[in-house]
Amino acid sequence: MAAIRLLGARAQRAISLSQRWSYLTRNVYRSASGVPDQMPPCDFQPSPYTGKSYEETLATRKEHVSPGYLTYYKNPILIHQGHMQWVFDHTGRRYLDLFGGIVTVSVGHCHPKVSARVKDQMDKLWHLTNIYMHPGIHDYAEKLASKLPGDLKVVYFTNSGGEANELAMLMARLHTGAFDIVSLRNCYHGTSPYTQGLTGMGTWKYPFANGFGVHHAMNPDVYRGLWGGSNCRDSLSQTTRSCDCSQGNCNACDMYVEQFRDTIKFSVPKGKLAAFFVEPIQGVGGGTQYPKDFLRRAFEVTRESGGVCVADEVQTGFGRLGSHFWGFEAAGVTPDIVTMAKGIGNGFPLAAVVTTPEIASTMTRSLHFNTYGGNPLACAAGSAVLDVIEEEGIQEKAGRVGRVFIEHLMSLRDEFECVGDVRGKGLMLAVELVTDKATQEPLPAADMNQIWEECKENGVLIGKGGFYGNIFRIKPPMCVTEDDVIFSTGVLRNALRNYTQSK
Known part of the structure; x- marks a missing residue:
């Protein structure tokens, strides 16, 4: 410990991140195949879904809801309930919400005090x-x-x-x-x-x-x-x-x-x-x-x-x-x-x-x-x-967890050619994807969607934005934890790796 205290702040942070990532990837979040498939725990149990079937909901949306409303994902999620940083679909499956209802859910879905x-x-x-x-x-x-x-x-x-x-x-x-x-x-x-x-x-x-x-x-x-x-x-x-x-x-x-x-x-x-x-x-x-x-x-x-x-x-x-x-x-x-x-x-x-x-x-x-x-x-x-x-010290938490988040995202930028830029402060972060770093040519929509869809399939919901639609927008409810950060960046890393290997 004495030796660590002698290190600069940046070196200490790097050691801390490295140790935390090593421990969690060995013991918590990765299966034998390397796919991050176990989310951080959540003791909240959603109530049973009793509404229209998934197919009926899709049909109603097509017939009665404005066609101008954008629907995320090839197979849209029917979200039934939310709790803090989590949302649950009609089957009870849990997702980590990193978009917060388009940067709208600030302190957590259905925060009990609110x-x-x-x-x-x-x-x-x-x-x-x-x-x-x-x-x-x-x-x-x-x-x-x-x-x-x-x-x-x-x-x-x-x-x-x-x-x-x-x-x-x-x-x-x-x-x-x-x-x-x-x-x-x-x-x-x-x-x-x-x-x-x-x-x-x-x-x-x-x-x-x-x-x-x-x-x-x-x-x-x-x-x-x-x-x-x-x-x-x-x-x-x-x-x-x-x-x-x-x-x-x-x-x-x-x-x-x-x-x-x-x-x-x-x-x-x-x-x-x-x-x-x-x-x-x-x-x-x-x-x-x-x-x-x-x-x-x-x-x-x-x-x-x-x-x-x-x-x-x-x-x-x-x-x-x-x-x-x-x-x-x-x-x-x-x-x-x-x-x-x-x-x-x-x-x-x-x-x-x-x-x-x-x-x-x-x-x-x-x-x-x-x-x-x-x-x-x-x-x-x-x-x-x-x-x-x-x-609940939400602002301080946004700064602290945001620092961990952006450091992990920066490691993805250093690891993958398609990650052109990482930017932001606190829990308002963005990851811009490109065909290569030198030209900054935006990653095509089909390629973006491949990565985005895989993240969703592994339980992480991320927003998209930018003029070219090639930017992942990460703006979660500000109750997210460092464990959530490590899990979600693991999911994103795996999706980026699979995309890179497919090319």
């Missing part, structure tokens, strides 16, 4: 529009605002992230008296007719008039973009591209900021920018991280141009990044408007916009109303989530 709070509220009052007063909306608004810095004190409740971003667009335009908005290419802010124009991914757009007044600046992607490399990201995992940036001086950041400034200069009436919308880390776009100082400098340019800064925390908020409660805090900035959804209610339909009193006052110029915004059940769920995050 469920109890909602059930208690359900017996008192289901619904009361916010033209009346009820304790829940006021208590929760105060509690939520206390989590934000500075003058971010006024809360507007909505039902989804897209709705929150629409409201933020309206606020920014009313407050500044300007119309033009800048967001980034590869960003995702929703698919409503209003936010579809704000979103910077053609794969999420329909051919109708949208995006009037919205301009998309170059995405400061240090992996696929024109500039950036191995010294640019706020992550344990840097790109493997060479980088000419020096300590404290990021040339890539300089170049991307100039491109951002040029977008405003050539596309926006002088001094008439309404807002800059940004995700601190891009979610649907595949976990893209910007150069470390980009957001601070882009916010400066935005304000010099008359605009307000809007942080879309729909996926990065509520402790998911581990180091900070909000993604913008990790970037060292304070926005003028913050939008949030998904993890805010652990899956309950709830979202919010938080802004300053000055900006909020613009909404008094006309009537503004949201029937379900601040619903008593939603506020009970949201308030319980904040309590659980604090009581």
